[in-house]
Amino acid sequence: MSPERYQKINQVLAKRQPDLTLLLEEVHKPHNVSAVIRSADAVGVCDVHAVWEQNKALRKGTAMGSQVWVKTHAHSSLSEAINVLHQQNMQVLVTHLDDTAVDFRDIDYTQPTAILLGQEKTGATDEAVALADKSVVVPMVGMVQSLNVSVAAAVILYEAQRQREAAGMYHIQKVSEQHIQETLFQGGFP
Amino acid sequence: MSPERYQKINQVLAKRQPDLTLLLEEVHKPHNVSAVIRSADAVGVCDVHAVWEQNKALRKGTAMGSQVWVKTHAHSSLSEAINVLHQQNMQVLVTHLDDTAVDFRDIDYTQPTAILLGQEKTGATDEAVALADKSVVVPMVGMVQSLNVSVAAAVILYEAQRQREAAGMYHIQKVSEQHIQETLFQGGFP
Ligand SMILES: C[S@@+](CC[C@H](N)C(=O)[O-])C[C@H]1O[C@@H](n2cnc3c(N)ncnc32)[C@H](O)[C@@H]1O
Ligand SMILES: C[S@@+](CC[C@H](N)C(=O)[O-])C[C@H]1O[C@@H](n2cnc3c(N)ncnc32)[C@H](O)[C@@H]1O
Numbered sequence: 597m598s599p600e601r602y603q604k605i606n607q608v609l610a611k612r613q614p615d616l617t618l619l620l621e622e623v624h625k626p627h628n629v630s631a632v633i634r635s636a637d638a639v640g641v642c643d644v645h646a647v648w649e650q651n652k653a654l655r656k657g658t659a660m661g662s663q664v665w666v667k668t669h670a671h672s673s674l675s676e677a678i679n680v681l682h683q684q685n686m687q688v689l690v691t692h693l694d695d696t697a698v699d700f701r702d703i704d705y706t707q708p709t710a711i712l713l714g715q716e717k718t719g720a721t722d723e724a725v726a727l728a729d730k731s732v733v734v735p736m737v738g739m740v741q742s743l744n745v746s747v748a749a750a751v752i753l754y755e756a757q758r759q760r761e762a763a764g765m766y767h768i769q770k771v772s773e774q775h776i777q778e779t780l781f782q783g784g785f786p
Numbered sequence: 787m788s789p790e791r792y793q794k795i796n797q798v799l800a801k802r803q804p805d806l807t808l809l810l811e812e813v814h815k816p817h818n819v820s821a822v823i824r825s826a827d828a829v830g831v832c833d834v835h836a837v838w839e840q841n842k843a844l845r846k847g848t849a850m851g852s853q854v855w856v857k858t859h860a861h862s863s864l865s866e867a868i869n870v871l872h873q874q875n876m877q878v879l880v881t882h883l884d885d886t887a888v889d890f891r892d893i894d895y896t897q898p899t900a901i902l903l904g905q906e907k908t909g910a911t912d913e914a915v916a917l918a919d920k921s922v923v924v925p926m927v928g929m930v931q932s933l934n935v936s937v938a939a940a941v942i943l944y945e946a947q948r949q950r951e952a953a954g955m956y957h958i959q960k961v962s963e964q965h966i967q968e969t970l971f972q973g974g975f976p
Contacts, residue, residue, distance in 0.1 A: 605929070608928055625817075627817055630934070631933075631934035631937050634930045635933060635937050637929055637930045638924075638927065638933055639926075640927050664929075665928060665930070736827075736828035737801040737828065737829065738798055738826075738827030738829070739794075739798050739827055739854075739855040740828060742824075743821075743824055744820070744821035746937055747821055747825050747937060750933070750940060750941055751940055751941060751944045757925075
């Protein structure tokens, strides 16, 4: 591995935010999954959770190489996934287009946070809305009824990035030395 | 047209931002164009400009019905498109991944603004960078080299929306009565 690449990987790992994550509930289209994972990587998210009905694996090659850098965790049920996140003391926010949802900018993303994204056609399930701690919405003033799912994810992630940057959270290394060594080993020799 | 629909359309038109627009430089994939136009509609953008090499028309049906609400203007060359925008006193910002680009949050989007988006693979052309007034970038701290184009567009558009909301710009009707009458006529009877 070249010294430049070694340095780049180390810099990236130093800014990782293990307490900020996404949970994809049946998000199916590869180009959406790909776009979501690229945005996650770009703001320092290193773990993404997903629930698929038949426990399908994330298709390979959809995220332009970022899967090495963003670890995906597959869960067989939504309740299992949310349990895991709650055990990590995360607030679970479901993105949901209803009138009681909180404006996404009124959330404190410096807290450990998981953002739940719903399926392209049907949105988040009733179960997701019931199990999540809060519903959040990206306000819209147009005629269309929803944003693309990867767009909604990114707009919220960049608000989290803004708050975490302001709070100095990108200047404290949070991933463990072991994680760093493993990642250097796996990702350093593509 | 039902009274509810009539009222909805009027509410939407009252919040339109004719002095905020996008310029797509050879953005090709229908799902990206679709996602971009949905985001534009959602923040009140009512005009989107596009340049395609062979003057291809925007494919129909890709934006889930929002094309009625967001007018697309096709240009045969980039310089022509930028001329038109400059004649409207717009600052033209090219989204561009280079070290000299300004952080997208350091821009004043309450000014008349056009955001230029580059092609999925190759990005914005040298000509675009030369003709635009400024280069802007969405900061990234991960391993991937770029965001999906519709994601980058939305993150910037929602920063513009935030600034314009704070400046009270969604509370002043800016589109003309004529535009309102035309839109009610075209869009009211789908
Ligand atoms: C295309 S939308 C689903 C639309 C579905 N018809 C509904 O009513 O929920 C797919 C996902 O994108 C996200 N999404 C889209 N627009 C959003 C918005 N304005 N605010 C928050 N999340 C949004 C949510 O995760 C949603 O489940
Ligand atoms: C996938 S990128 C093109 C990548 C290309 N390899 C390059 O170096 O420009 C497609 C378009 O998305 C937008 N884009 C992607 N990431 C961006 C970022 N971090 N900041 C600003 N614009 C971005 C730009 O409009 C860019 O032209």
